[in-house]
Amino acid sequence: MAVLETVGVIGATGAVGRIIVQLLEQRKFEAKAFRFLASARSAGSQIPFRGREYEVEELTKDCFGGLDLVIASTPDDIAAEYLPFATAAGAVVIDESGYWRMNPDVPLVVPEINPEDAFTGNGIIASPNCSTTQMVVALKPLHDAAKVRRVIVSTYQAVSGAGLQGSTDLVEGTKAALNGSKYDYKVFRHPIAFNAMPQIGGVKEEGYTSEEMKMVYETRKILGDDSMQIAATCVRIPVENCHSETITVETERPVSPDEARQLFASFPGIIVLDDTANGTYPTPAVCSGRDEVFIGRIRRDLSHPNGLNFWCVSDNLRKGAATNAVQIAELLSARWSEKLAARST
């Protein structure tokens, strides 16, 4: 079978990049060659992959020659500056950053929801924000069955969403708090140890933060429904990994908890854990390292006749980032193989 020639991972040494590399190995992603790239700071370090060591190359504007597919996990400014050079060099790019997501020429893809969108656009395919991805997976089966009109979401977000330094800040800040000593946080505005911080990102329209507005705009784009009314509050809590969300939806017709449970359970990539009396519901501790979106506490919204409430947990580094990107890569790879196979007959 024809396979991709060369795949590149940009940001391969970061919190998400490391998992992308692991997933490419574990999921036996097919390509003839792999290249791992990162900033000058990390260039030269070694990455073990499929039984050998790869040297990390420095990301430059002329590094993209020969790459067919690039998976990039970088800050927004790096994605803005470098990725056009990747597409100009002929690569298809799957981008984890926030920079390209709302560009009308860039599809925003969750493979369980809108896989066909991955084959449109200008060469860049965006993967959504972590807190959006798990929510939109949960919303999709409800939306298909009963049209979601309104969403109110509150997040409980892990520090790993702030990168490797986010995790270091939590661990070192917590040790300091337990010892009664001081720790100088590097990525958080306020101490995160034993605290909750209702701000993720800068302030955008009407006092909402960038993280909150991503949940509005990206959800509408992925579901292809600009009429969906969404309000989010995004909160950082002292959890190392996995975002949790309380989600309240209003649908066009009432969806009973039993129906919702069935809709969720039969949707790809969702696992229902819902038996509160026996202590069964998703928690970050249980969902970390998993690729699925977990849902529990499914119940009628007591405050609205067409309302439904539930609790949604997912590994923000995996389905919220690396897993979703690799799933998009798998979509492209399968189509690529088909095309090459068709050409060769």
Add this chain to the structure above:
Amino acid sequence: MAVLETVGVIGATGAVGRIIVQLLEQRKFEAKAFRFLASARSAGSQIPFRGREYEVEELTKDCFGGLDLVIASTPDDIAAEYLPFATAAGAVVIDESGYWRMNPDVPLVVPEINPEDAFTGNGIIASPNCSTTQMVVALKPLHDAAKVRRVIVSTYQAVSGAGLQGSTDLVEGTKAALNGSKYDYKVFRHPIAFNAMPQIGGVKEEGYTSEEMKMVYETRKILGDDSMQIAATCVRIPVENCHSETITVETERPVSPDEARQLFASFPGIIVLDDTANGTYPTPAVCSGRDEVFIGRIRRDLSHPNGLNFWCVSDNLRKGAATNAVQIAELLSARWSEKLAARST
């Protein structure tokens, strides 16, 4: 001026009881004598109060003789069993437990909201659940101005709400997690260190927990409005003290963020901290040890024309429990003094 004769504190050695004792001292609560009571396990220990040591007496059914006013902070079963003996002995009882709150003969009082209710009933006055108290203080000025029709709340609750052992579980569980060792949690069903747990209390109607249903029923009772539609999700997070809440309300007419900010700021017991761009909003770290309800992140609910969103933090051991009870005691004491003064003229 005439003052109360004898005041008793039941559960004086517990997480809330300790703060009640502190507040009676700090706020110079007037009475001729004080007695401190607790379970047999704690009886005999010493409590420092106003410059001397008091021996903790054992709570028994015949311990109430001579007490004019009792402030009780005990588990529900103890409140159910013992408090009727206190009222039978002639004491007025302020109860922190959940047992009596929804009894139609028992007023449920937040002094900023319904002080007159403290002078009704059968001798027991209930103080609300911690997560309810801070929310209802926030709702009251909005309700007075524009009638709150619907409330959706998600909580971020501290371990101190589970008593002294809750705090021990968090500290010891966190140390164990950092060391890679195991800790056997005493009061939490799942590990709380670096985790989030969407269950507080047992399961009640329609899959909601007891904590969630308290927020529904107690809020309606305190505000005297059974038509208010309320849905809550209560979540324990690894914070030592102070509950946080994301609150979405729908009001009969739209309330702008500016109007809401003014309504909140001019209501007794509320402090507004709301300048997200400069990192100003309440956090548990900042609000712990304070008696007020703190509100920030006030913004228009983007999902509803009459909606408003905000973030509310308060010390669950103080305004959520001890402070509210002592404020009720102060109400009673003032009226008592007036009555005694009237009688003596």
